[in-house]
Amino acid sequence: MAEFARRNETRYGNRPTMKDVAARAGVGLKTVSRVVNGEPGVTPDTERRVQEAIEALGFRRNDSARVLRKGRTASIGLVLEDLADPFYGPLSRAVEEVARAHGALLINGSSAEDPDREQELVLALCARRVDGLIVIPAGHDHRYLEPEIKAGVATVFVDRPAGRIDADAVLTDSYGGAREGVAHLIAHGHRSIGFIGDQPRIHTAAERLRGYRAAMADAGLPVDERWVSLGSTDPARVRAATEAMLSGTEPVTALFAGNNRVTVTAVRLLAGRDAPIALVGFDDIELADLLGITVIAQDAAALGRTAAERLFRRLDGVSEAPTRVELTTRLLARGSGEVPPPGA
Amino acid sequence: MAEFARRNETRYGNRPTMKDVAARAGVGLKTVSRVVNGEPGVTPDTERRVQEAIEALGFRRNDSARVLRKGRTASIGLVLEDLADPFYGPLSRAVEEVARAHGALLINGSSAEDPDREQELVLALCARRVDGLIVIPAGHDHRYLEPEIKAGVATVFVDRPAGRIDADAVLTDSYGGAREGVAHLIAHGHRSIGFIGDQPRIHTAAERLRGYRAAMADAGLPVDERWVSLGSTDPARVRAATEAMLSGTEPVTALFAGNNRVTVTAVRLLAGRDAPIALVGFDDIELADLLGITVIAQDAAALGRTAAERLFRRLDGVSEAPTRVELTTRLLARGSGEVPPPGA
DNA sequence: TTGAAAGCGCTAACAA
């Protein structure tokens, strides 16, 4: 106890160590380690004495030291765009469940769609020596990760592919989903359809636009460039873009919303109008069923689960070439996408 | 390089250490440490040589070792009920922002409303020596945390108070919010009002029920016990409870929903009926404005921010008695809560 | 069955 009390009072609030437990129980350090880790080769009597010392001192193993010695942290990092976005909740939760099944903890952070912040976060996680990394990338150049991946940090990209490196990716088929959604509007008689999406540098936004153009081309319909608007999903921007498409000499009769935030703003705006405008949105939203909003739904939880499973397979030593998986979407027709154009 | 190559190939995937960098740059270990940490007292020329070696080797400081030596992990743990619940998204994000401002990372996990899992998670975080802990408790006995708190792990409880220990708590005024919501229904002429809440062992559920009873008592209205239903927020359970209250000899004319999940189910059910039933829900929901749902809104982000700020104040050495903070709610009247009873 | 010694990669303290 003398030594215990003498030690630096500030470090870890002065917690007892295995050495303290050993001294109190009158055994060697290694015996304490054996008991704490449930290793065999300790007589019941010795074990009891050690347990008593542990209880009395309030000892808890310092995993920082353990990690340093063992070289594995039993933790994985998850970098996403915004923890507060409802799309990422189920995704995070799914990753967490898989991590938990493998005895690993989750460290996570938001990049706020800023490539520098993404890199900063990723490298901080690498410095912590997370065993693996799941990244929803904000940036487009991930060469900064090359030394880390080479050094053994398993990495899986989700929702968007990595840029300029070859890495595992688990994506949603944005192109196919958007194409199906726009085709659905065309099938209901629309010929002038607006597309309002996220910033074009975001992979999913670009893919969805490509799907829109493909559907229009499939039907032999021309695309007036005033019908396409990409940019921030800030409500003011989306509102302005939508209003522009709905007015003017050749207004659109239908809208395709590129993601959940755009859909929400579009629905708010359309709710204040008399003439119905058809709407299909990418991503499902809570209560969208009650509002009758037709959407292209993607499975965020499956995205997270698939990515985490891939990650742990890599951590278990499976080494194969990086793969890209694309999950399919589902069209949920609820009314807003089945409104015919005026006069049809 | 020889030594570098000789070392255990599996540990951290064999990453270079400061010692390797020092050898390559032809300097001492401490000089590398100085450069890596931006400490003064290194000539520009030496620094350049060290930087080159760092680049060439792909060195990244091992924060596990740093943590062990410094005694601070610069990370905090967040234990909540379910990462996927939209209520916790903004809360987590707010905690993350505060942590980031203090240079700390966030490790988080879901208790799934299971006290054992909560304890397991919390103790795992303590073993990692997180500097602090933010907990949305599932259990009601937190004496297991006493040795940890005594050892210096700052802890703040959020949304619900700790059980059987004295600790900081940041809560929403559930009692006051529910009381106001029910009073609002009474003010619109309702006399028989149903309350459908979460399991009574959850603090917020009990407080909201207390608020309901207080509002009824304030107005001199009796409470028929068939009007009160607490239990799981599983849609089937909520649906059955709601239907029971709406049928029978003395049906209620208004409902108070105890949380966001109950509200969603209630709205779905009421949408399928002809006779309008008044509804006020606790917690706001996305798109509730468009559906005209009147709610008692709480500020999840403020909850997280306040708790995190309190935590870091403690980590900065402020030591005062544990406090309890209660944030107020806001009634958002949107229509569903202003429906009069039939015949009024 | 038990324990002593070495060392994981870093930082603090001190010396040159």
Next chain:
DNA sequence: TTGTTAGCGCTTTCAA
């Protein structure tokens, strides 16, 4: 300005 030594708390190795 630079380097050497000790040691953070644990696990590994090897000897008793």
